[in-house]
Amino acid sequence: MHTVVISGTGLWKPEEFVTNDELVASYNAYASRFNEQYAEAITSGDTAELPLSSAEFIEKASGIKQRYTYCKEGILDIDRMRPLLPVRADDELSHQAEMAVYAARQAMTVANKTAADIDMVIVSCAYTQRAYPAIAIEVQQALGIEGFGFDMLVACSAATFALHRAYDAVAAGSARCVLAINPELTTPQINFKDRDAHFIFGDVSTAVIMESSDTCTSDNGWEVLGTQAVTQYSNNIRSNFGYLSYADDTDPYADDKLFHQNGRKVFKEVCPMAAEHLRTQVEKLGFSVSDIKRWWLHQANINMNELIARRLLGRDPDTNEAPIVLDEYANTASAGSIIAFNLYNEDLVSGDLGVICSFGAGYSIGSLVVKKR
Numbered sequence: 001m002h003t004v005v006i007s008g009t010g011l012w013k014p015e016e017f018v019t020n021d022e023l024v025a026s027y028n029a030y031a032s033r034f035n036e037q038y039a040e041a042i043t044s045g046d047t048a049e050l051p052l053s054s055a056e057f058i059e060k061a062s063g064i065k066q067r068y069t070y071c072k073e074g075i076l077d078i079d080r081m082r083p084l085l086p087v088r089a090d091d092e093l094s095h096q097a098e099m100a101v102y103a104a105r106q107a108m109t110v111a112n113k114t115a116a117d118i119d120m121v122i123v124s125c126a127y128t129q130r131a132y133p134a135i136a137i138e139v140q141q142a143l144g145i146e147g148f149g150f151d152m153l154v155a156c157s158a159a160t161f162a163l164h165r166a167y168d169a170v171a172a173g174s175a176r177c178v179l180a181i182n183p184e185l186t187t188p189q190i191n192f193k194d195r196d197a198h199f200i201f202g203d204v205s206t207a208v209i210m211e212s213s214d215t216c217t218s219d220n221g222w223e224v225l226g227t228q229a230v231t232q233y234s235n236n237i238r239s240n241f242g243y244l245s246y247a248d249d250t251d252p253y254a255d256d257k258l259f260h261q262n263g264r265k266v267f268k269e270v271c272p273m274a275a276e277h278l279r280t281q282v283e284k285l286g287f288s289v290s291d292i293k294r295w296w297l298h299q300a301n302i303n304m305n306e307l308i309a310r311r312l313l314g315r316d317p318d319t320n321e322a323p324i325v326l327d328e329y330a331n332t333a334s335a336g337s338i339i340a341f342n343l344y345n346e347d348l349v350s351g352d353l354g355v356i357c358s359f360g361a362g363y364s365i366g367s368l369v370v371k372k373r
């Protein structure tokens with residue numbers, strides 16, 4: 001078995017962003033127009049009135065202040081309320097591959113790796129923009145990497161589950177060096193007409209290089225001490241988008257085809273699961289929770305992260321003990337814990353322990369215990 005290390009990460013964010021105030025102004029204009037248009041039906045009880053959204057609620061309930069958008073155009077237009085993405089020809093680099101390449105190049109630079117060093121590419125995220133050819137293979141070609149690549153979908157746990165596959169491959173020797181990328185292009189799957197969900201997600205791309213410690217030349221390497229994953233079926237977070245719409249004659253863009261959830265239930269069910277998962281993983285490796293210097297947790301909701309940290313530690317976490325990136329990035333599906341790791345690891349010293357952990361749809365929870373080299 002090879003000792004496996006994370007030797008570099010990359011983080012790419014779009015230039016454009018949407019603030020809570022902008023988003024709420026757009027949604028409220030849409031809802032007000034709807035309510036006026038259907039006033040009679042609302043009065044007679046045939047149609048439900050659309051409630052208004054509020055920027056104060058969003059920040060208090062989620063910790064989110066803004067979200068990055070790969071394509072802002074169209075999102076705030078109340079006659080559209082979805083991004084207006086330009087179509088790309090088959091021989092052009094696809095949108096998601098482009099996002100992936102930006103983050104991948106950064107991770108490769110930090111890890112001192114060239115394309116020749118890498119022999120496995122995983123693109124893992126909540127959605128891929130097409131079924132095939134795999135985005136990973138397109139990225140592989142764009143970067144000039146030999147070997148093989150494949151795509152994986154595990155919703156919010158896509159990044160950690162991909163790192164588990166990378167870990168297994170490097171540890172077993174079936175790959176020397178793995179590039180795992182999370183081009184989270186979430187905004188095209190958001191129902192911006194749904195007050196409960198319109199504020200949650202943002203676009204971003206993250207990448208991680210994982211390799212054997214024998215080849216690692218990075219001055220910021222993290223040894224992976226263990227991985228742990230669990231899934232438990234739940235319908236509380238769901239998207240029914242898929243190719244069967246063509247055959248079952250349902251509207252491919254209906255509300256149920258977009259992201260929807262019962263957020264309250266998710267909150268209640270996932271927090272204890274995640275806290276228990278983290279404790280058992282740390283203890284299985286012979287450590288105690290107090291040995292962990294940093295928790296790079298999934299970023300869905302600030303109240304969730306604070307509750308999980310409190311359950312684990314038995315007290316409020318100190319500043320930076322469980323860093324939050326939601327204010328700037330919002331929920332970026334699987335990329336959240338990797339953004340937190342990318343932005344908040346350099347102050348730790350050799351021997352320090354940390355945990356990267358995701359939790360979300362499925363339900364799925366994935367974690368890695370890492371030690372600074």
Ligand code: CO8
Pocket residue numbers: 052053054055057058061062126155156186187189190195196199201237259261262263264266267300301304331333334359360361
């Ligand atoms: N503005 C004003 N008021 C609002 C709004 C709004 N936008 N939304 C809801 N309210 C109101 C409600 O109507 C309710 O009013 P009342 O009390 O009168 O009934 C009140 O505010 C409270 O509503 P909630 O109970 O729903 O509010 P919460 O405090 O529970 O907060 C959250 C809602 C923020 C959604 C919270 O429940 C949450 O974050 N839960 C966790 C959810 C979670 O982590 N989900 C994971 C999703 S991510 C994932 O798994 C990846 C999926 C794949 C990626 C998809 C990419 C698109």
